[in-house]
Amino acid sequence: MSLIESLPKVRKLTVPKADGLLPWLVPLAILLVWQAASVAGFVSPRVLPAPSDVARAGWKLLWSGELGRNIWVSFWRASIGFLIGGSIGFAFGLANGLSQLSSKLTDTTLQMVRNVPHLALIPLVILWFGIDESAKLFLVALGVFFPVYLNTLHGIRTVDPQLIEMGRVYGMTDGELFRRVIFPGALPSIFVGLRFALGIMWLTLIVAETIAASSGLGYMAMQAREFMQIDVVVLSILIYALLGKLADSASRLLERLTLSWHPAFSKH
Amino acid sequence: MQQALRIPVSSVEETDGKDAIGPAEAFRPVRKPSVSPAKPETRGLPLVIRDLRKSFGDNQVLRGIELEIPAGQFVAIVGQSGCGKSTLLRLIAGLDKPTSGTISFGDTAARSEDIRVMFQEPRLLPWARVLANAEVGLGRDRKAAGAHDRAKQALEEVGLAEKRDQWPSVLSGGQKQRVALARALVSGPRLLAFDEPLGALDALTRIAMQRLLERVWIDQTFTAILVTHDVAEAVALADRVLVIEDGRVAEDISVDLPRPRRRGSAELATLEGSILGQLLGPGTAG
Ligand SMILES: Nc1ncnc2c1ncn2[C@@H]1O[C@H](COP(=O)(O)OP(=O)(O)O)[C@@H](O)[C@H]1O
Ligand SMILES: [Mg+2]
Numbered sequence: 162m163s164l165i166e167s168l169p170k171v172r173k174l175t176v177p178k179a180d181g182l183l184p185w186l187v188p189l190a191i192l193l194v195w196q197a198a199s200v201a202g203f204v205s206p207r208v209l210p211a212p213s214d215v216a217r218a219g220w221k222l223l224w225s226g227e228l229g230r231n232i233w234v235s236f237w238r239a240s241i242g243f244l245i246g247g248s249i250g251f252a253f254g255l256a257n258g259l260s261q262l263s264s265k266l267t268d269t270t271l272q273m274v275r276n277v278p279h280l281a282l283i284p285l286v287i288l289w290f291g292i293d294e295s296a297k298l299f300l301v302a303l304g305v306f307f308p309v310y311l312n313t314l315h316g317i318r319t320v321d322p323q324l325i326e327m328g329r330v331y332g333m334t335d336g337e338l339f340r341r342v343i344f345p346g347a348l349p350s351i352f353v354g355l356r357f358a359l360g361i362m363w364l365t366l367i368v369a370e371t372i373a374a375s376s377g378l379g380y381m382a383m384q385a386r387e388f389m390q391i392d393v394v395v396l397s398i399l400i401y402a403l404l405g406k407l408a409d410s411a412s413r414l415l416e417r418l419t420l421s422w423h424p425a426f427s428k429h
Numbered sequence: 430m431q432q433a434l435r436i437p438v439s440s441v442e443e444t445d446g447k448d449a450i451g452p453a454e455a456f457r458p459v460r461k462p463s464v465s466p467a468k469p470e471t472r473g474l475p476l477v478i479r480d481l482r483k484s485f486g487d488n489q490v491l492r493g494i495e496l497e498i499p500a501g502q503f504v505a506i507v508g509q510s511g512c513g514k515s516t517l518l519r520l521i522a523g524l525d526k527p528t529s530g531t532i533s534f535g536d537t538a539a540r541s542e543d544i545r546v547m548f549q550e551p552r553l554l555p556w557a558r559v560l561a562n563a564e565v566g567l568g569r570d571r572k573a574a575g576a577h578d579r580a581k582q583a584l585e586e587v588g589l590a591e592k593r594d595q596w597p598s599v600l601s602g603g604q605k606q607r608v609a610l611a612r613a614l615v616s617g618p619r620l621l622a623f624d625e626p627l628g629a630l631d632a633l634t635r636i637a638m639q640r641l642l643e644r645v646w647i648d649q650t651f652t653a654i655l656v657t658h659d660v661a662e663a664v665a666l667a668d669r670v671l672v673i674e675d676g677r678v679a680e681d682i683s684v685d686l687p688r689p690r691r692r693g694s695a696e697l698a699t700l701e702g703s704i705l706g707q708l709l710g711p712g713t714a715g
Contacts, residue, residue, distance in 0.1 A: 332568035
């Protein structure tokens with residue numbers, strides 16, 4: 162048995178049941194050090210407020226309902242923008258992966274557009290949409306589109322041609338071939354695109370809300386900056402981090418559920 | 430191409446590895462030598478090939494293959510690497526269109542489920558469990574009642590019934606090939622074409638698989654066409670060995686030895702030697 166094959170077993174042996182808590186150890190330690198440094202006066206509250214201050218600010222905003230509203234607004238923008246950009250990217254990825262004609266028609270154009278950083282469009286987008294919801298949705302959708310498109314396309318193009326031939330030999334129709342061979346084969350790559358897209362989704366939203374918004378977490382942070390509420394600024398940043406982590410965990414879970422056949426994801 | 434023609438240790442009679450198939454209790458008594466045009470009890474498809482040609486651009490790979498295979502015969506095809514064995518098999522299986530010439534399967538119209546291919550790679554769907562992989566072989570009957578049972582039965586035939594809920598990634602190379610064999614068998618094919626199906630297996634697993642192939646061929650009486658680079662394998666399994674050279678059938682040798690054949694017997698060795706001589710060209714023969 163090779164070393165690689167034996168690796169998962171070794172890991173299983175050395176990592177105890179507290180598995181789930183282990184990754185949180187370092188963030189927790191940082192938080193404690195940070196708190197201690199603030200209390201001891203090493204860090205001025207004007208530079209970085211203590212975690213307890215941030216928590217207090219969060220508590221206050223939570224009670225006033227402001228925090229919930231802003232989180233909800235950001236979450237809504239992120240999901241709708243992601244859904245729109247993701248589905249269009251997925252659709253183009255499928256079409257261009259499966260059809261030569263479609264690929265010839267649109268791929269070059271898309272590859273050209275890809276080279277424009279979507280955040281560079283912010284001035285233009287503000288001119289078009291103002292600081293309306295559609296501006297944020299447009300930017301998020303645009304940002305999400307490319308990783309989903311590229312990875313779906315790549316996934317479909319790299320499905321083992323021997324498996325496709327096998328499917329044809331065994332009389333699969335085009336629909337069956339897609340459902341049973343091409344799509345499952347492309348799925349790992351599609352998930353890679355999904356994870357990239359989630360990262361870009363938050364990044365885009367933060368920038369867009371900071372520059373052009375009248376609600377949302379980014380807006381809340383900008384407001385707080387004007388009133389020198391540094392604890393609220395830090396709070397917003399932490400919430401962004403948490404939401405990002407949440408999205409990532411959700412996609413990982415989905416990955417584990419759908420890719421259980423994959424040696425890299427199988428639990429046993 | 431010495432490498433391609435190397436013969437594994439064939440003196441090993443008993444194997445007991447992970448892939449061993451068990452005692453060959455299913456062997457029937459000695460069969461009649463294969464001189465008769467068709468075996469009476471077979472349900473195999475006869476195959477007639479006339480002046481078959483296939484070119485890829487300027488590369489004329491097959492240059493007029495003439496071949497008649499009676500129903501139920503076990504034919505092995507050997508030849509230098511790159512001589513067009515796989516190409517011939519792909520044409521027979523309908524995976525490719527000939528440049529010219531005809532391939533016909535007796536007078537009955539063959540259904541696509543009647544002809545199956547087994548490749549060198551198992552080509553299992555990694556995201557389908559073993560049973561589902563075997564079911565793929567049912568073709569259009571996949572959704573019919575009893576599909577599950579037929580697939581289970583095919584897995585039993587290859588000795589993998591207890592693995593049916595596993596993912597392919599946990600199986601050994603030999604076990605994967607056996608699932609591929611079950612998938613090929615499940616539709617009850619009348620012609621089964623093998624393209625070096627055992628080429629990637631180690632010597633012991635290979636011998637176990639050869640016995641399995643022979644057993645299912647005797648059980649199910651299909652016409653078998655086995656492409657192999659292992660001449661010992663060809664003479665051990667086939668009723669008839671074809672040597673392909675320059676795009677034609679250069680040699681057609683019938684192997685009239687009773688089954689089960691004992692590996693390493695003098696007759697097999699002699700036959701193997703003469704075929705090898707033919708393959709390696711004049712000067713090397715002896
Ligand atoms: N799809 C293809 N396109 C072009 N050339 C091919 C193709 N398939 C096979 N060939 C060529 O045909 C020849 C015979 O190949 P093949 O039938 O695979 O040989 P074998 O199986 O006997 O080793 C080789 O020279 C190979 O390069
Ligand atoms: Mg070949």
